[in-house]
Amino acid sequence: MSKSTLQDLLGLRLPVIQAPMAGSQGSALALAVTNAGGLGSLPAATLSPTQLRDELERMRRQAQGPWNLNFFCHQPPPADAQREAAWRAALAPLCAEAGLPAPEGPAIAARAPFDATVADLVESFRPPVVSFHFGLPAPELLARVKSWGSQVLSSATTVEEALWLQAHGADAIIAQGLEAGGHRGIFLGDDLATQLGTFALLPQIVRAVELPVIAAGGIADAAGVAAARALGASAVQVGTAYLLCPEAGTSALHRAALQSAQARHTALTNVFTGRPARGIVNRAMRVLGAAGQSGGCISSQAPAFPLAATHLAPLRAWAEAQGRDDFTPLWAGQAASLARAMPAADLTLALAEGWRG
Structure with missing residues (x-):
């Protein structure tokens, strides 16, 4: 797929993706962004089955455009x-x-990876976009997600991870720079010395892959968006800048620290x-x-x-x-x-x- 068709692929009016932020937001923020023309994201990693179903019902009823459902796909650690x-x-x-x-x-x-039980719950909602952190789920689970017609995004923190995601079925790649808040998407190793800043990582991934690339990390205003576009991004993903929005569930302590x-x-x-x-x-x-x-x-x-x-x-x-x-x-x-x-x-x-x- 051409790198220039991401907005068409996802059905976006605006090339702005709100980063999923577990613990700091729910459907209210995702709906506000989606209904403004961007891609709102709903983090599911910390939700109970009942909470997830309720949030998905809200997204289905109120979303006036495409939206993203995000999961972790880590391996549970051994004792x-x-x-x-x-x-x-x-x-x-x-x-x-x-x-x-x-x-x-x-x-x-307290966080469980995406699995068949969660897929059973989500299937009837057929989210337009599903994104993953820490790689991709097992091939059979990924195939199931794609059978819903969902487009699949995942984060890469190195060129090697971007190439792996391309080879294993991602539809677009989020180039997560070292500046990004929250969890690193690193999944092919644990050496933090391999991690690059957004504007060093982004053009390298753009050059290395055939998929659309989304820039993430350190982007909080229009100037950052313009810089990402100049370096070949097909869209941007922004998280921290949304934490002070009234629709976010950011705690009072967190808001105070941010300001x-x-x-x-x-x-x-x-x-x-x-x-x-x-x-x-x-x-x-x-x-x-x-x-x-x-x-x-x-x-x-x-x-x-x-x-x-x-x-x-x-x-x-x-x-x-x-x-x-x-x-x-x-x-x-x-x-x-x-x-x-x-x-x-x-x-x-x-x-x-x-x-x-």
């Missing part, structure tokens, strides 16, 4: 009692300081979930993560994704009850300070101006 014990030990002094009991018991996965000087300092960390993700630096990242060469806050003790969150949850709840974000994941990209509070439809149209210019 690692030694690593979990080390993580509990690392958290114990912080719990003692807060007057909380020491962590105990096994970690519980403060704190937002100028983001880093990659694995302390909240076990997998590298970019957020505004706070106490949990400084104390539990060792500063890496690229400014990351990476812990060798954090259990594999998504198990790290279990034993951190009591500390998070304790701090949030006092109005503190010490142990809250404040997901945000490096352009967080460019975010402005405005309705999602207005932001979508403002971003699209960069494409016309």
Whole structure:
């Protein structure tokens, strides 16, 4: 397929995709973007079956254009009692300081990958677009998604990942630069030294593949959109800039951090979930993560994704009850300070101006 036909492929009036942001949005934001002419995205990774069905019903009733349903497709980690014990030990002094009991018991996965059971629930809704993070699901599951007529997107953080996605059935590729907020889509390895900034990664992927390429990471205004278009992007995916929209479910603590000087300092960390993700630096990242060469806050003790969150949850709840974000994941990209509070439809149209210019 020609790289220039992405808007036709997805049926978009505007080449703007709202990034799925689990925990910070639901159907309200996705509908606002879709109904403005962009591609609104609904994150499904943390929803229960009942919640997912309710959200899908809203999308089906109210969407006035195409929309995207997003899933994780990670492999559930094997049990690692030694690593979990080390993580509990690392958290114990912080719990003692807060007057909380020491962590105990096994970690519980709060995020499940896309599987046949979820496919059964989704099938009747036939979402126009389905996107994946951390690669693609098993071939039989991917074939099932495509049988619904859904177009498939997935994130690549290297040229090698983009080529893999092209070879394994993606219809378009999201080039996720190092600036992007939230979880890295990295899936062919775990070496963060391979990760490039958006405007270095984007033209390399555009040159390497035959599919349309969507630029993601560090894009928060029309100037960023124009730069992505100049480097060969077929559309842009924007996340952090939408977090201050009234339709987003961003918490008061998260909104406050995004509108403060704190937002100028983001880093990659694995302390909240076990997998590298970019957020505004706070106490949990400084104390539990060792500063890496690229400014990351990476812990060798954090259990594999998504198990790290279990034993951190009591500390998070304790701090949030006092109005503190010490142990809250404040997901945000490096352009967080460019975010402005405005309705999602207005932001979508403002971003699209960069494409016309």
